[in-house]
Amino acid sequence: MQIRTLLAGSAMLAILTGCATGTSQQGGASESPQAAQPVVYSGTLPCRSCDGIDLEVQLMGGEQAPASERTFDLRAEYLNHPENPPAEEYEGQWEVIDGTAKDPKATVYELTPNGEGQIYYFLKLDPDTLELIDPQLRRFENGETLRLQRQP
Numbered sequence: 001m002q003i004r005t006l007l008a009g010s011a012m013l014a015i016l017t018g019c020a021t022g023t024s025q026q027g028g029a030s031e032s033p034q035a036a037q038p039v040v041y042s043g044t045l046p047c048r049s050c051d052g053i054d055l056e057v058q059l060m061g062g063e064q065a066p067a068s069e070r071t072f073d074l075r076a077e078y079l080n081h082p083e084n085p086p087a088e089e090y091e092g093q094w095e096v097i098d099g100t101a102k103d104p105k106a107t108v109y110e111l112t113p114n115g116e117g118q119i120y121y122f123l124k125l126d127p128d129t130l131e132l133i134d135p136q137l138r139r140f141e142n143g144e145t146l147r148l149q150r151q152p
Contacts, residue, residue: 038073041122041130041148050081057111057122057130057148063096070094072111074120090117097121100137108137122148 039059044052054077061069072094077087090113097108100123107124121137122130125147132146133139140146 040151042151043146043148044079045132046142046145047078047081051079053078055148057120059094059109061094063107067093067095070096074111074113090114092117097137100133102138108133 040056041059042054042056044054047053054075056075058073060071060073070093072092074090075087076089078085092111092113094112095110097110098104098106100106100108109122109124109130111120111122113119119135121133121135123133123137123139125131128150130148131139131143132148133143
């Protein structure tokens with residue numbers, strides 16, 4: 001099984017079954033992403049077969065920046081996984097999606113990796129918090145375990 005599939009499967013299975021718990025790390029700034037300085041969000045997602053998946057996302061470029069300037073780096077590391085997989089790293093472009101079916105005023109970030117890799121969707125809860133959501137832009141039942149906090 002490929003590592004990226006394992007990441008997606010582990011997170012989704014844990015979310016859907018409600019069996020796993022996760023913790024998030026605390027962050028602190030309240031500004032929107034700026035082109036000059038990357039904005040970093042991180043947290044630990046639930047994992048069914050390990051202690052969690054440390055996820056760090058760096059967003060370059062702001063919401064108002066041209067699409068060519070909106071890039072990201074994503075790193076996922078499994079904690080105490082029995083197969084001890086290497087950390088996964090992706091980079092690519094991110095877009096801003098305005099609204100979801102339940103909240104037309106919501107802001108969603110769509111992260112599309114270059115080459116292979118799954119597309120990630122994060123709901124911007126506030127300037128300091130992103131929450132992983134599904135491709136249909138719906139929140140998961142235990143979404144509080146899927147949050148990333150902005151780092152100083």
